[in-house]
Amino acid sequence: MSVDVCYIASHGFASRMLTQTDLLGQLRRAGRSVAVIAPDAKDAVLSRYCSERGIELVEFDAKGSVFSDDYLIKRRYLLEDIRANPALWEKHLAATRYFKARNPFKRLRPHYYYALHRLIPRIPAIRERFLRKEERYLESRAAEELIGRLRPRRLVATYPVNLNEAILLHYGNRHPDVETWIHLLSWDNITCKGHFAETADQYIAWGPVMRDELREYYRVSEERIHVCGVPHFDQHVDPAVVAEKPRVLEALGLDPARPYFMFAMSSPRFAPHEIDIVEWLAERVSAGEFGDVQLLVRPHPQNVEGNMSDASWLPRLNAFRERPGVGVAFPKLVKSKLRWSMETADMIELAATLSGAAVVLNSGSTVSIDALMHDRPVVITSFDASYKLDYWQSARRLMDYRHLATLASFGGLSVVGDFASLQQALHRYLSDPAWMAQGRAESILRECLARDGGATGRVADVLASA
Numbered sequence: 001m002s003v004d005v006c007y008i009a010s011h012g013f014a015s016r017m018l019t020q021t022d023l024l025g026q027l028r029r030a031g032r033s034v035a036v037i038a039p040d041a042k043d044a045v046l047s048r049y050c051s052e053r054g055i056e057l058v059e060f061d062a063k064g065s066v067f068s069d070d071y072l073i074k075r076r077y078l079l080e081d082i083r084a085n086p087a088l089w090e091k092h093l094a095a096t097r098y099f100k101a102r103n104p105f106k107r108l109r110p111h112y113y114y115a116l117h118r119l120i121p122r123i124p125a126i127r128e129r130f131l132r133k134e135e136r137y138l139e140s141r142a143a144e145e146l147i148g149r150l151r152p153r154r155l156v157a158t159y160p161v162n163l164n165e166a167i168l169l170h171y172g173n174r175h176p177d178v179e180t181w182i183h184l185l186s187w188d189n190i191t192c193k194g195h196f197a198e199t200a201d202q203y204i205a206w207g208p209v210m211r212d213e214l215r216e217y218y219r220v221s222e223e224r225i226h227v228c229g230v231p232h233f234d235q236h237v238d239p240a241v242v243a244e245k246p247r248v249l250e251a252l253g254l255d256p257a258r259p260y261f262m263f264a265m266s267s268p269r270f271a272p273h274e275i276d277i278v279e280w281l282a283e284r285v286s287a288g289e290f291g292d293v294q295l296l297v298r299p300h301p302q303n304v305e306g307n308m309s310d311a312s313w314l315p316r317l318n319a320f321r322e323r324p325g326v327g328v329a330f331p332k333l334v335k336s337k338l339r340w341s342m343e344t345a346d347m348i349e350l351a352a353t354l355s356g357a358a359v360v361l362n363s364g365s366t367v368s369i370d371a372l373m374h375d376r377p378v379v380i381t382s383f384d385a386s387y388k389l390d391y392w393q394s395a396r397r398l399m400d401y402r403h404l405a406t407l408a409s410f411g412g413l414s415v416v417g418d419f420a421s422l423q424q425a426l427h428r429y430l431s432d433p434a435w436m437a438q439g440r441a442e443s444i445l446r447e448c449l450a451r452d453g454g455a456t457g458r459v460a461d462v463l464a465s466a
Helices: 012-019 023-029 044-053 066-079 086-098 104-119 125-138 141-150 163-174 208-218 231-237 245-251 274-286 313-322 344-356 367-373 395-400 402-408 419-431 437-448 455-464
Strands: 005-008 034-038 056-059 154-157 179-183 202-205 225-227 260-264 294-298 326-328 359-362 378-381 413-416
Touching: 005 012, 005 163, 012 023, 012 044, 012 231, 023 034, 023 044, 023 455, 034 044, 044 056, 056 141, 066 086, 066 104, 066 125, 066 163, 086 104, 086 395, 125 163, 141 163, 154 163, 163 179, 202 208, 208 225, 208 437, 225 455, 231 344, 231 367, 231 455, 245 344, 260 274, 260 344, 260 367, 274 294, 274 313, 274 326, 274 419, 294 313, 294 344, 313 326, 344 367, 359 367, 359 419, 367 378, 367 402, 367 437, 378 419, 395 402, 402 413, 413 419
Parallel strands: 005 034, 005 154, 034 056, 154 179, 179 202, 202 225, 260 294, 260 359, 294 326, 359 378, 378 413
Antiparallel strands: none
């Protein structure tokens, strides 16, 4: 058996990228055999999609020991300059200061690894020894047999910081007949997650920013990087999806004929008092401070489930539905071992509602770029309501993460630091929707290459080429 293209999808957002714009279907129509490796072959959305298109869906979920599960955390401390990377340093402080684990091993390990990290400049043998022995963490007889059975001509990872994907890439890189690829599911993976345990022969980049990061972080030559755009963003410019806006808004209890703000929320881990900002905005929208404007609140999956959720937010989110002119669009999650697996209708709902928003608000998530794909004004709420939090626990820190700082540098976002500046920005956008339009256009060119709906086709063409 030999497969032309085999994608590894360890995350629901990767599955969305592959299926909801029919990327894999395009490869099949180009005459290529396709397989997908995922941690849950029974995922309802992914299994149905693959079955309908003659795509082999294979389950692989490495059941590592306590040592292999710990490997990617240890790797950050021994190989990265974590003090110079705000996203990595925040993870250390979260583990040692704000969210201490109950398990004694997990509670002590960040202190121990950080002590080793500080010794490396004086004792470089610590790092050298780890690098010599690193391969043992990626050993898996099951992965070796799977790659040997599928013998993919092109093996494509989407989230190489995941242990499953690192293991599979490891064996792909060592198989003489396999060409390895990395096609990242998200824009923050290069700068926020630490260096990948395994790299690849070829890369697919969203846009010039990701291309430049690959060259800087991994010294990838330009001819090995294929800049294609973002497949799942193609739905943002699909007229059929945008036409769903009236139906979607009515189903959410909003009037399609009236303007609305859209607040796309983040995890409490990243914005601990974002719920308070949303409540503040809901009160003023209901009171008519912004005229005839409504409010649509879209919680993130991390608001409702997972280890970074906060159950106390759920009744507060449900309470928004009782306010006049306020609707709530909960994420359409699928029960699956594929984290954040989404129903197909979820991306359609997101694209349709973004298309008509007067302003899109968030604390610093990918929704910023989703909104820019629609040329919608974006406001980043870089504050903690009326609370005074330590910087490293505050939503303020997010704008210093490299991916967000880079996006903001193009001049397409309004970053606000208190309620007064938030009010001012919202009123200005209502009176002048073209404010910062040039920066929005520049942001898309740099981050996503184009707003032409052709990203899926470009990726398919690259992977289907001889």
